[in-house]
Amino acid sequence: MAFPKLIDGGLHSDARGEVRHVNAFDFELVDRFYTICPARPNELRGWVGHQRDWKWFFAVNGEYLVAVVQPDDWQNPSAHLPVQQFKLSANNPQILEVPPGFATASMALSPEARLMIFSSGRIETAREDDFRFPTHTWPLTSDF
Numbered sequence: 001m002a003f004p005k006l007i008d009g010g011l012h013s014d015a016r017g018e019v020r021h022v023n024a025f026d027f028e029l030v031d032r033f034y035t036i037c038p039a040r041p042n043e044l045r046g047w048v049g050h051q052r053d054w055k056w057f058f059a060v061n062g063e064y065l066v067a068v069v070q071p072d073d074w075q076n077p078s079a080h081l082p083v084q085q086f087k088l089s090a091n092n093p094q095i096l097e098v099p100p101g102f103a104t105a106s107m108a109l110s111p112e113a114r115l116m117i118f119s120s121g122r123i124e125t126a127r128e129d130d131f132r133f134p135t136h137t138w139p140l141t142s143d144f
Contacts (some may be wrong), residue, residue: 002099004068004084007056009093010026014054020093022058028055033044036115038108046105047138049074049131053121055104057096059088062113066103069138074131077103083138088115103133 009022036045049071057066068084071077086096087109095118098104106115121129 001101004086004096004102005097006086007097011091013094016056020090022093022095025056025095026093027118028137030056030118030121031122033116035060036108036117038113041108041111041113044105044107044135044140047133047135048105049103049106049119049133050100050129052100052129052130053119053126054100055098055120056114056118057086057088057098057104057106057112058093058116058118059090060114060116061090062084062108063087063089064113064115065107065140066098066115067107067138067140068096068098068102069104070102071131071133077133079137083140085140090132096126103131103138105135105138105140 007022007024066086069081079114088094
């Protein structure tokens with residue numbers, strides 16, 4: 001079984017400007033992408049889980065918290081499952097890879113934050129693999 005992991009990138013600046021990259025990211029499984037521009041920072045968005053689709057998260061601007069949990073029951077999961085928290089920053093290019101079998105939630109940590117999400121699975125079948133849980137299902141710790 002695969003587990004969430006960070007794929008490190010890099011940043012290069014010179015007189016011409018700045019290049020941010022994650023050259024180790026493989027787009028082979030990616031079918032689509034979208035961005036999230038939150039109305040307000042510090043507001044939790046999610047929880048959404050997928051049994052079939054992969055997700056990859058990249059902070060385009062500002063800072064984002066992405067939380068990940070592995071539901072033990074997709075219809076009635078335990079509220080006491082361990083939650084992993086990942087802080088993504090545009091100033092430290094990384095992609096968080098989340099394999100199938102996990103639920104995620106995200107929160108902008110800065111007003112200008114923008115999050116790009118790459119997804120496997122076509123949009124036409126996305127609703128078949130979409131499990132939504134109330135935002136209070138798994139609490140976050142404040143150490144981010």
